[in-house]
Amino acid sequence: DVKVTQSSRYLVKRTGEKVFLECVQDMDHENMFWYRQDPGLGLRLIYFSYDVKMKEKGDIPEGYSVSREKKERFSLILESASTNQTSMYLCASSQGQGGYGYTFGSGTRLTVV
Amino acid sequence: QKEVEQNSGPLSVPEGAIASLNCTYSDRGSQSFFWYRQYSGKSPELIMFIYSNGDKEDGRFTAQLNKASQYVSLLIRDSQPSDSATYLCAVRGGGADGLTFGKGTHLIIQP
DSSP states (O other): OOOEEEEEEEEEEOOTEEEEOOEEEEEOOSHHHHHEEETTTHHHHHHHHSSSSSSSEEEEOTTTEEEEEEETTTEEEEESSGGGGOOOEEEEEESTTTTTTEEEOOOOEEEEE | OOEOOOOOOOOEETTTOOOOEEEEESOTTTTTTEEEOTTTSSEEEEEEEEEEEEEEETTTEEEEEEETTTTEEEEESSGGGGGGGEEEEEEOOOSSSSSSEEEEEEEEEEE
């Protein structure tokens, strides 16, 4: 089975800090995604990547950036954390264009105080 | 803007009954359809996918697809309390931008 590992399950950061969320997948998938999930708003796509060093903006990229230096690793960066970025962050990967669905990591619950 | 619509619920079903979850989508070019289950505080896990019109069965789960009506559903037979979760419908459109998710239906199975 594909495994998608997110480095932290829970994080508490202060407003203004630079925050790194790491995601690693072990099945050589080309595509990786970062979502945030908030009650009533569902899953919202932040950024995605179809290849190493590639990145594409999703629906809500403001305040975030990403890095994909290696195929298996996709990092989400909060340049200057704000309280409205408190959320559950989910990383996912897929083979191809998602025709086989996504596999999600276990999520990172980020609280910005 | 591609949209995937689900009734948010909660949908309450007695244990042992059939739970029926519904989803509609806006993109007629959609090709692949997925159902994810998400327990509270956990990440979504894929439980079913369907590509062709008709029914697809896997154990107690049946996915149904009607492309003409742009409608996909998930039936859970012999519902168990462990089926209580939020169910997300996801659709892959005709383009290259991956999956679009609905906001999910909260299902409660009453013992």
